[in-house]
Structure formats: C-alpha cells, structure tokens
Amino acid sequence: MADLTCDVAVIGAGTAGLAAERNARKHGASTLLIDPDFAGTTCATVGCMPSKLLIAAARAAHRARNTDLFGVRTGEVTVDGPAVLARLRQERDRFASGVRDSFDDLPEGVAVKARARFSGRNSLTLDDGRTVQAGAVVIATGSSPMVPEPYAALGDLALTNDSIFELDDLPESLAVIGGGVIGLELAQAMARLGVAVSLFDMGDRLAGVRCNKVHDALKGAMSQEMALHLGVEPEPSEEDGRVRIDWDGRHQSYDRVLVATGRPPNVSGLDLSATGLALDDKGMPDVAADTLQCGDSPIFMVGDANAARPVLHEASDEGGIAGRNAVAYPAVVPSRRKVSFTITYTEPPLVMIGQDPDDSAKIGEADYTNQGRATVDGENVGLARLYAAAPDGRLIGADLFCPGADHMGHLLTWAMEAGQTASDLLDRPFYHPTLEEGLKGALRDICGAVPLRVPGDQDPGLPPGV
Template identity: 30%
Template structure:
C-alpha cells in the first residue's frame, strides 16, 4: 500500500507543524509523521516543563527570602513535589493538545503516527505503508547523549527527560555536566531542597562563555549551596545501596561523590541514526547531524532538514527560524539564509544569562580590536530595588566601525533586556545609535546605553 503527497514532514517538533500549515495553505497535500509526541522536545521534555519547574523553584526561593522584604510567613517553606510535577505536566499536556488540535484543523494536512524510514530519495515507509513526495522535510530533533563512561550500563541514571518523571525531591542529586541543562536542574533542585553536586570534567562551567561569566554563574549557584567538582578527569558511575557513586578523580582527594540520584547532562545527539538516511543518500557529519546548505537543503534535491537534527542550532527559536527560512524561500520568493541570523540564547538559571553574538574571546579570535563596556548589577537601579543584584552586563564593540559584536547580560531580566542589543544588531545600527536612544526608567534595559557610553579598550 502506498500514498503520494505533495510534501512530507517527518517530525512534529517546533518547525514541523508550522511548516505543514504553510505548505497546506499554499494548496499542497502534506503528511506529518510523528512517532511519539506532537510538539517535540520543547513542549514535552524541554522548554515548557522545565521552565514551569524553574518557576516553582523560584517561588520557593522568594518565599524563603520573604523576611528580607519585610514579609513574614506563618511557618517554614515546604515543597509538595507531586503538585509541582502535576503543574508542569498540565502545562505540557495543554500545549500538546492545542498543537494536535491545530494540526487537525489544517485542511490538507494528514497526521500519521509511526516511525518513518527512508527507502529511497523521496519515499519513506511508516508502519508497512509507503509514502512518497517530491518535497521531504526532516524535523526529528535530538535526545540526551549518554557517553560510554565506566559503569553507565550498570548504574541507574536520569536524563533531562526521565528526571521530569520524579514526583519526589532527591536527597542528593549528582549532576554530570556543568553546562546549560545541568546548571538549570542544579539550581532548580537545590531550591526544592535537595543536596546538589555538579561534576564537570573541564576547569570551569559552560566553557563557551567568557571566563568572568562562568565564574559569576558558579558564585551565584554556590551561594545557594550547590557544590562543584571541576577538573573531574576520571568520571565513572557505580551503583550503591540506595543510590549511586560518581567517580570524579583517579589520583587524589575525595575520589567519588555519593548521591541518591545521578543526572547525565553532557550534551545532545540528533535523532538521525534510525531514519534510513543511507537509503536516500542523505549526508551527515561525523556526529550524525544532517548536512545542510545555507537554505537548509540537504545534498539530496528536494530534501530539507530543520531543527536540532541539522546542527545549525539547538534551540526552539532556531528551529522555528529554520521553518521561517524554508517557508520564505519556497513560498514567498525570498532568498533567506541561515547564516544571516545572529546567534542568541539564554541560560535560565535565576538570575538568567542572556547572550547575543560573539563573546569577547570569540571576537578577539576573529581578529577584531574591541572595546568593552561592563556594569555590575549592583549599579542597576531596577536590580537594587528588587534586591537581586547578582551578575553584570557586558557589551563587546568593534573599535573601528562601532559595530556591536556581542553582549552578555547575567542578571535579573537579562533574558529580556538582551533583545535591545539583538534588535540593534539585526537592524545594522551601531553602538553610537543605541547609546543615543532613550530607554524607560526604572528598567534593566535603560542601563544599556549607559554601558555603551563607558566603553574602554
């Protein structure tokens, strides 16, 4: 049995449903194939449930600090983790249900449940049925990477997906990996009341950031009681009665950390290893990411790859932008390119880190002479008024042409304020233009022009 469509979208993550709707709106018949949960990582195991948990953890943190604001509660703060989990589950289920309803309401779109595998360049098989289309869009996302470290196959461990199933607070959560996912869970579960130790093999946290950013994040989390074991060059896992032992050092000191649970947060891998890509001749890089050009087309004409599986971004916003690029080029006569977008993302600890463009280190490595503007959040009125003065602002500007090359805002509302810099960069305006722009008082963003007025070599 076989069916023909005008387009096939494999995966109903962030890019897939929106693209299917645009294609169907242009008069195409579209098959959307999803083997598991509509909504992909963001809706089901990523942004939505985790940021809901972050919000619950922040509520607990603010409640504990109530007396500093003159607010006295009747008793000690306690965590009902089952209720916390139920709240996150509800947010996810509602989002997924709404997305399923959206797809069902699209005339010309057929949602097919099952696992798609290529059998030729423009033909896939799902549950014994063959589907064909001249246009195929791969949007299969990614999953947690599980390194082949000693003891990993004998020891129960959590990933960013399975930790969402916990309905109790771990006594001692050991997190292997000191980057974005690991740090968000570290602060979250510390605020829920767990002991937390982060094990990281490199000398500092989130190594892609400038050293002062890494150091400040460590200080923020240590102030809340998160412990760190950096330079852990000999990581291993072993089961223990009622818990787990994580080896961290083969030569000296405390060579292991004992915990009740261990979370592996050491990166992601694309869901491309069981798609039958070889049958279609679709090229991948050594890590399994599908190779795409500037328009997100693969080496096979008529096949595109969007979202986490193409290695051109690992965020919900990059996946959605992939959809926008493909739709604009196919349907609107535009010539948009993935290299035209500016890198931007956030680390959602509290306070958050908002990032755009290059770090100072990256700018210097690229050959720029730079000027730097820095302001601690202790000198940002909005942060002082809220009693949340951890962190700082940092802007990197080219000394010659005044281009804003990048920025980091680690501090209260940093994930929102960073957009003032992102939008200025996208508009092609320089530091001088933003420096002369009036902002609202009292906000975090109002200090951005001030920082740009204090640039130094």
C-alpha cells in the same frame, strides 16, 4: 494500504516539522507530515515548559527564604515536593494538549502516523509497509537525551530531562552530570527546592559561556547554591540502591543522578546512507545554514535534527525556510538568518547574543553588583558585556549574566537586527531606576572607545550603577 505521493514529505511533527509542513502547504505543495506518535513538541512535553515550571517553583521558594533582607519575616519555608511536581505536570500537560489539538486542524490525509526511513533520495519506507514518493523531504526528527553506558546501567536511578519531570517527589540528593544549559538550569532549580545538588562536568565551562568575565560571575553565583566539580571525570556505580559517584579519589552517594550530557539528533533510524548524501563520522550530512539544504539534494534538515541552533524560535524559522525551499527545489533561495540569541534560565538569567568579539571589537561593561535597581531588589549580582564594531559602534553581540537579562537581551537583539549603534541606544529614554539603565555604562564605554558623541553627558551626577 495504498502507497503515498506528495510534493513535500516532512518527517517529524515537532516545532520545526510543523513550521515546514505549514509553509510548504502555504506555497501550494501537497504535503505529508509523518510522525510515529504526534505527542507534541519537545518544548511543551520535556523541554522549555516543564523546566520553566520547575524553575518557577524554585524561584518562589528562594524568594520566600530571603525576605529577611527587606525586614519581612516569613518563618520556616517548606517545599511540598509532590505538590510541586503535580502542578508541573498539570500545566505541562495543558501546554502539550494545546499542541496536540493543533494536529486536528491539519487537512485530511496530511498526518501520517508512522516511522519513516529513506529508501532513496526522495523516497521513504514506512514501518506500516507503505512507501512515500516525494518531490522533496524535510527531516525534522528532533533530538533525544544521550545516556552513556555507565549511567544507562543504573536503570531508574538515572534520570534525563525526558524522565525527571515524572518523579513523584523530589529526591533528597541529586548528582547532575553535565554543566550545559539543561544540566545547569535543573541543578539550580533543584537546589533552590531544597535538594542537595552536586554538578559534575569533564570540562571547565558552564553552559558554554564564551566570555571569561561572565563565566567567572556565573560560576561564582552557582557555587553558592550547589557543589561544583568541573574538570573531573565522574564514575558512577550503584551502591545500596543509591548512586555512587567517584572522582579524583573522592566519592559521594546520591538518591538519583540526572544525566545531562547532551541531546544528539535523532537520525539513527533514518537510513541516511540510502540517500547518497556524504555523511560525517557521526552519520550527519552537511547542511547549508541559509537554505537548510543537504548538499544539492532535495533533502532539508531542520531544528534539533541538524544540531546547529537548537532553540525553539530557530527551529520554527528553519522549518519555514526549509518548507519554502522544499517547494521551490531545485531553485532554493538563501535566507538571511536572524541574530543568534540564547537564554539560559538560571537566576539571574544568562544570555548570549550575536557574535563573539574579535580583537577589533569595542567592548562595554556594566557591573550589576552595585547597580541601583538590582540593589533595591536584592538581586545585585553579575554583569553585562556589550560588543560593537569599529568604526561606527554598531552593536554586534553581547553576553549578560545579570537580573533582567532575559528581557534586556530581547532589546539588544532587536537593536542588532536593526543595525543600531551604541550611540543610537543612548539616544533612547532610560527610566530611573530600572535594570535597563544599568546598560548605559557599557554603551558609554563603547562610545568612548570608538569615539563618538556620547548622549547623556548632561545627566546629573548619580551614584555608580544608578
């Protein structure tokens, strides 16, 4: 087989890699997109979509069990585990096939089905024996679940988010190791589907929440749905075909264990040492956040591979930035990054936006345990915390754990992108009764602290939270 040359080689055909190849080609470069499987994106196959399908089933079960609040009697609610998982896989496969179909739209010769490793700063060796000489290389190899050795020894009893969706039926009991985003989302979903769930984490923080008040609300809500064991060191073993977890002098057995201890970047097979890049103790190069360039080299690293902002929309943005800069190398151009924005799909959702406030920030708080629309819907739990810069009250960040946070989070992120202030938002119309209306108290807190004119003072008196 003939060796290959191109302007830009992209390693990895996930969300970030597809965006990088597309943007490089758009800017006139000859490109190669190198991937061993072309199986589809992490989001479609083992991430965003299958997890949300499981969460949707859990939501339906939870709502069906709680209709008595409204005087609606549904009788006993049963969950058909095989049917839940069959629908999940059917829809998951449909999403993934749509991504795979997009590979057919690539120009002839762009897709290269092979595994690549570096043999120099801009040269690659493929596992089929060919070599690639490129003007620049974009690394978009994604990430994979980390399974520490005590759990790896359990074989099929240990699940990850790459394997849990392939179960034929729901387990009766499940230990979840890791209280990060993946572990917490799947733990709550399984609990609402009738699985007895215990979540373990060596740390004392769930889902990386930065705000103590929001974390207290999250922890309180989750403790009502599962057993939480934070700040412990769980020790797994196999016992009579089940998983035994020992911690703090206690032990319990479970049908299966979900290992959600992180997804490190897929870099071990790339032979990055051949590039001459300075690597840290984890074998990772330094990556500039505004260019995605590794040092001053013609190598760029994007998406989950750089572990900086491991969410889909950021991966797409990073791929686009790196694809353009790979074409322009060495004349790379820094790009302004968007306001950081993450959603954890617990119920209610957990949202973190923008900056963690410093001592000079002005903070507004909205309590959703007594908010009008949340109470009407029987979802009155949690709170929202908004952060603004002095002296003008410009919004710079927010932490929310409350109903509708995934939608309100978008509105707040867009407002921050536009440089809007708390006063600007209070000037907008708020319909009654809505969840958005609950933010008015937090916005007024900020305006009162700056201080600024507070629109809406003429509003008629309403009960707290309405």
